[in-house]
Amino acid sequence: MIRTLQISFTSLSQTLCRNNGSSNTHVAGTGVMCSNLAVSAKTNTHYGIKTLSSAAVLSTKKCVPCNTKDLRPMTEEAANQLMPQVSGWDLVNDGGTLKLHRSWKVKTFTKGLEFFQEVASVAEAEGHHPDLHLVGWNNVKIDIWTHSVGGLTENDFILAAKVNGLDVQDLLSKKLSKPAQSSG
Numbered sequence: 001m002i003r004t005l006q007i008s009f010t011s012l013s014q015t016l017c018r019n020n021g022s023s024n025t026h027v028a029g030t031g032v033m034c035s036n037l038a039v040s041a042k043t044n045t046h047y048g049i050k051t052l053s054s055a056a057v058l059s060t061k062k063c064v065p066c067n068t069k070d071l072r073p074m075t076e077e078a079a080n081q082l083m084p085q086v087s088g089w090d091l092v093n094d095g096g097t098l099k100l101h102r103s104w105k106v107k108t109f110t111k112g113l114e115f116f117q118e119v120a121s122v123a124e125a126e127g128h129h130p131d132l133h134l135v136g137w138n139n140v141k142i143d144i145w146t147h148s149v150g151g152l153t154e155n156d157f158i159l160a161a162k163v164n165g166l167d168v169q170d171l172l173s174k175k176l177s178k179p180a181q182s183s184g
């Protein structure tokens with residue numbers, strides 16, 4: 001029964017996506033992503049079907065092992081195209097190495113370590129690890145890049161999107177941090 005339902009949902013999505021000229025359809029676990037689908041920016045729905053934002057899709061993905069054959073660093077242009085999916089993060093060029101960078105103010109030194117622990121759990125689950133900095137007792141800075149290729153891969157954006165999805169508001173200083181959760 002479920003299988004039948006799933007097939008009918010997928011074919012429905014493909015029909016809907018074909019109708020607006022989208023080239024391909026990715027039926028995510030809980031939503032429909034049609035590439036080039038013009039969804040209303042506000043409600044993110046199309047023909048009444050709730051679609052996942054591209055940031056949400058990114059955070060549902062899984063990192064690949066960094067020693068995967070043929071893994072190459074992406075171009076700055078490709079990285080810039082992905083930046084809207086990792087709100088709050090900046091693209092930095094550190095001596096020729098592209099990285100994702102974000103900083104937060106935490107309430108206390110120990111809450112900074114708690115923040116690191118939350119990030120570490122995601123990193124260990126993904127087998128992909130950030131560079132963590134806790135400076136001046138309450139300034140958390142995270143850099144993410146793929147060391148094995150000396151630049152950025154999709155892994156880095158997946159990790160950044162997952163960090164954005166962490167519920168760490170209680171660790172952050174109210175007055176001085178940008179909202180931790182991305183809107184996307």
Ligand SMILES: C[C@H](O)[C@H](O)[C@H]1CNC2=NC(N)=NC(=O)C2=N1
Pocket residue numbers: 065066067127128129130144145146147148149
């Ligand atoms: C074999 C395994 O993929 C490597 O040890 C992983 C571990 N975590 C990693 N994290 C990051 N950011 N870059 C890497 O190249 C990397 N390599």
